[in-house]
Amino acid sequence: MDESRQKTTDECDIVHLVSHVGDDHLEDDNKGAEEVGRMNDSGGLKGIGMTCFYFNSKVVDCHRHTTVLVPAYLCSKENKQLTQNEKWIYEEEARKVKEGDKLNLENKYTSQGKSYAEVEREKNEAIDQLNKMNHEVESTVRSLDYSSSLQTYPFHLIHVNYYCRQENGSFTPCEIALAEFRFLDGIRRVYHTLIDPGNIPLGYKFEAVTHSQQTHQIPVPPEEFGGERDYVKILYDIKRFLVGSGRGVSSMPPLYTRPDCEDAVKNVLWGLQDCVQLDNANAADMFRVYSLPKLFYELRNACVPDKPGAVGFPAFSLAEDEIERDVFKFRKGISCEVGDFICC
Numbered sequence: 001m002d003e004s005r006q007k008t009t010d011e012c013d014i015v016h017l018v019s020h021v022g023d024d025h026l027e028d029d030n031k032g033a034e035e036v037g038r039m040n041d042s043g044g045l046k047g048i049g050m051t052c053f054y055f056n057s058k059v060v061d062c063h064r065h066t067t068v069l070v071p072a073y074l075c076s077k078e079n080k081q082l083t084q085n086e087k088w089i090y091e092e093e094a095r096k097v098k099e100g101d102k103l104n105l106e107n108k109y110t111s112q113g114k115s116y117a118e119v120e121r122e123k124n125e126a127i128d129q130l131n132k133m134n135h136e137v138e139s140t141v142r143s144l145d146y147s148s149s150l151q152t153y154p155f156h157l158i159h160v161n162y163y164c165r166q167e168n169g170s171f172t173p174c175e176i177a178l179a180e181f182r183f184l185d186g187i188r189r190v191y192h193t194l195i196d197p198g199n200i201p202l203g204y205k206f207e208a209v210t211h212s213q214q215t216h217q218i219p220v221p222p223e224e225f226g227g228e229r230d231y232v233k234i235l236y237d238i239k240r241f242l243v244g245s246g247r248g249v250s251s252m253p254p255l256y257t258r259p260d261c262e263d264a265v266k267n268v269l270w271g272l273q274d275c276v277q278l279d280n281a282n283a284a285d286m287f288r289v290y291s292l293p294k295l296f297y298e299l300r301n302a303c304v305p306d307k308p309g310a311v312g313f314p315a316f317s318l319a320e321d322e323i324e325r326d327v328f329k330f331r332k333g334i335s336c337e338v339g340d341f342i343c344c
Helices: 002-026 029-041 049-062 072-079 084-103 116-142 205-214 231-243 259-274 292-302 316-325 337-343
Strands: 155-165 171-182 186-194 255-257 289-291
Touching: 116 289, 116 292, 155 205, 155 259, 171 231, 171 259, 186 231, 231 259, 255 259, 255 292, 259 289, 289 292, 292 316
Parallel strands: 155 255, 255 289
Antiparallel strands: 155 171, 171 186
16 A cells, blocks of 8 residues: 555656646747657657556646646656656556457457458458358268269259449349259259349449440340349249259258359349248258359369379369360350340
């Protein structure tokens, strides 16, 4: 208790000294400014940092019941005259605050106003989803026998065309296509529909028209093109295609798409799912969108006989490059009715 009282007395003595010195300096603002300049030139303020800040806070706190103003540069000057034992109090306080700031990312924000903690959570969630996807694709393909079950196992591909992408990350869809294929007989079934989203979001009409002209060339609303407007019907048609009655499938199979289409596919499918509020929805009812290059990489290597000289994909990037080549892009008879009309 005596030691604490002694510290308080010492601090108030310092405040008293600073106050008197401050009276002299406050009489002439230019003189005070020159003092600050000299201390900056000599590195007086730079070298003190957080320790001086807490010393200054203590000085100001002692003056909370008075009208005396204490210039920061005077506190800095007096701080330099403290002994090591006296400085330790403020250094320890500064250290605790710094450590707390490193751990508490909730109160630190990016230039977009998002907390660093939220950014870190999103980053970790994306890594977890990627690891989960890789594990499921690898375990699925490697559980299939090269000479039997791999040839008859169905895989589902999906592609989505859209008019525009809004700033909040949502897409305005115009077309969805799914295909089921097996190695034994190739493409077995196809689901395809054009989507009429109604009015294009305000401010995105030019982007929608430009994107349409440069890519899929599907007419932009309000131009009529026979698109489906019932999102609930589209959702149930897709689910019926994937887990139709009598097929012995208990959960939604994964859907594979190209990396540049992944965000659009996820957003459109989840948007369709939001149209139907299911209180008893579970993981088996949710769409899972996975990487097509990853599936292609695993399938290609699974089909390579286990013998010297066999050629597969030694690197994942080779699978990505092969898909980017898109050698069947201009093959006749595989486009939708809109594509056939445009080509003609």
